[in-house]
Amino acid sequence: MTKSTSTTGAWANWTGDQSCTPLRILRPGSVDEIAAVTAQAAADGRTVRVVGAGHSFDDQVCTDGLLLNLDRISGLRHVDPEAGLVTVGAGTRLADLNLQLARHGLALPNLGDIDRQSVAGALSTGTHGTGRALGNLATQIEALDLVLADGTTLTCTEDDPEVLRAARLSLGALGVITGYTLRVVPAFALRAETRRMPLAETLGRLDELVDANDHFEFFLFPHARSALVKLNNRTEDPVRPPRETARRIAEFAENGLFEAACRAGRRFPSRIPSLNRAVTRLMTPSEHVDRSDRVFASRRSVRFTEMEWAVPRAACAEVLREILRVIDHDRLDVGFPVEVRFVAPDELSHLSPAYGRESAYLAVHMYRGMAWEPYFRRVQDVALAFGGRPHWGKRHFMEAEGLAARYPAWDRFQAVRSRLDPRGTFTNAHLRRVLGPVGSPGAAPSPDGSHGVGDRTTKGR
Secondary structure, eight states: OOOOEEEOSOEEOSSSSOEEOOSEEEEOSSHHHHHHHHHHHHHTTOOEEEESSOOOSSSSSOOSSEEEEOTTSOSEEEEETTTTEEEEETTOBHHHHHHHHHHTTEEOSOOOSOOOSBHHHHHHTTOOOOOTTOOOGGGGEEEEEEEOTTSOEEEEOTTSHHHHHHHTTOTTOSOEEEEEEEEOEEOOEEEEEEEEEEHHHHHHTHHHHHHHSSEEEEEEOTTOSEEEEEEEEEEOSOOBOOOHHHHHHHHIIIIIIHHHHHHHHHHOGGGHHHHHHHHHHHOOOEEEEEEHHHHHOOOOOSOEEEEEEEEEGGGHHHHHHHHHHHHHHTTOOOOSOEEEEEEOOBOSSTTOTTBTSOEEEEEEEEETTSOOHHHHHHHHHHHHHTTOEEOTTSOOOOOHHHHHTTOTTHHHHHHHHHHHOTTOTTOOHHHHHHTOSOOSTTOSOOTTSOOSOGGGEEOOO
């Protein structure tokens, strides 16, 4: 058995604005070790949280208990091309999974715009891409494996749909996810087109643009009259990636030049409107054909913090106009664009922000070192007025009472949480704030020590 490694010291997220000092940071090498340390922590009355790549912008993993890093619980374990299923370790980075799937002629049907996250971190927080016919990444989960607080293991499948629907997007509140069975598709190429479009035209043609493209998204900079639109569509044409020189120039513009503009805006806030207009003018049209994951994911080196809201798709244009109005009215210094993407309705995950409705996701950002709270609070006010639900891995200011009213399956999730983690072993300050305390109905284990999940729960190995 590969033994876990243990360290002490501080942990910080990707942005560097969330940090904590856990009792210990453990890097287990097997499910058996996860079961053993989790059971011991529960017996000692300590809490357990799990960290992936640290790409959440809130204090979701911060703890003074045990922090488990699952980087060693990774890799593609099994591939069934005929069934369109693969099993993968929870700590696997999305970028690595994409490469391994490509070697087998397979791909995930959709991805977000970065691939640095761990699989478990991305799925458990509701990470999504864009495409009106596609749900967030968690909808691709066929089954998953959990280690519960007492060290028992549980495979969540459609045999118990309530548990699976809670576990797909759980914020780590039910147990330690160690692996997934994911639905995949044959590898495919995308024709990627990027171009400027007048903002008024973009908002006026929104339904047409969303419906006419497999994957449509756009970026709009406050104070600018144009939006950057991305139209990604499946194609049988041969792969024709951008030339190396063009790729490097594009990456430099998206990262180096943009970083310089952000720094200038941080130092001279009054220049942000003109900087935004200049950045928009520098956007050049492009078109190429490449493997899907290389089109979906972009390199992002500029550090920022982020808030994102899922609103009804029909309200998207009105919400954006109101956000832009608020920025102007309150004279907010906003140098980052608003990113807009679209997803299908989702009832496969109780806590999905897209639950029961076709949704537009609106992401707002603030460059590191700049005051983000006034802007984010005003955006939250706007989003809430249109029935918005926050992305679980991004900043927001809501608490459990207000969130509960926005999620039709909230009580169903809480019932599963009470059943699987009755004593709150996987809780921290963040979860107490956004989910509340573990509920009382069904919170106690059965007299035989099981969790009401039948013979699919087995003692830790």
